[in-house]
Amino acid sequence: SAPARSHPLFEVQTRAFAATPQPGMALRFTLRANPVVTRNGKRHDVLMNAKHEWRRNAQAGELWTLQEQAALGWLAAQGEKSGFQLTQASVTAYRQQQVAKGRGALIQYSCVDYDGTLIVTDPAQFNASIAAGFGKCRAFGCGLMLIKPDDGA
Numbered sequence: 001s002a003p004a005r006s007h008p009l010f011e012v013q014t015r016a017f018a019a020t021p022q023p024g025m026a027l028r029f030t031l032r033a034n035p036v037v038t039r040n041g042k043r044h045d046v047l048m049n050a051k052h053e054w055r056r057n058a059q060a061g062e063l064w065t066l067q068e069q070a071a072l073g074w075l076a077a078q079g080e081k082s083g084f085q086l087t088q089a090s091v092t093a094y095r096q097q098q099v100a101k102g103r104g105a106l107i108q109y110s111c112v113d114y115d116g117t118l119i120v121t122d123p124a125q126f127n128a129s130i131a132a133g134f135g136k137c138r139a140f141g142c143g144l145m146l147i148k149p150d151d152g153a
Contacts, residue, residue: 019127019147021120026087026150031114034137035074043136045110046074047094067094071112078134079118083125089116099140109137117150 006012021027035046044052050070054063068091076086093113098106120126133143 019130021123021126023120023123025120025123026117026152027084027120027147028117028150029115029145029147031075031134031145032111032142033075033078033114033135034109034140034142035071035112036136037074045096046070047110047112071114074135075114078129081125082129082134083120083122083127084118085121087117087119089114089118097140107140109140109142111137111142 036043037046037049038044039049047067047070050067051063054066071091071094072086072089075089079085091112092115093111095111096108097111098108101107130145130147134145135143137143
């Protein structure tokens with residue numbers, strides 16, 4: 001629903017979201033998401049899962065590189081389901097958050113910030129995914145993808 005138009009502190013101006021991407025359209029994006037993988041019926045942070053695998057398998061290589069690859073792999077998989085293909089993407093931030101639930105209990109989740117460019121492959125699915133959000137923890141501000149035309153700069 002639209003916000004109240006009259007407020008003593010703000011002048012509210014709204015516009016309907018009417019994106020009409022075409023197949024092959026290039027867009028820049030930013031996304032804050034909670035990428036998770038399900039293992040044994042339980043959700044795990046994709047980056048912490050990569051760290052666990054790194055320790056368990058004693059893999060050579062820098063840990064952050066493996067975690068970043070896991071996060072980007074999650075985003076690429078989201079794209080396959082959501083009507084887009086990544087052309088360039090990077091992880092710009094990773095944070096672990098805690099929110100008090102009550103009586104001392106904590107809700108813990110992770111946020112990954114992405115930035116990059118994508119190509120729309122299925123406009124209807126892409127618009128539906130933009131409206132629904134990406135990943136889990138949308139109630140805590142994760143899942144919103146901001147898009148704008150890619151000017152090639």
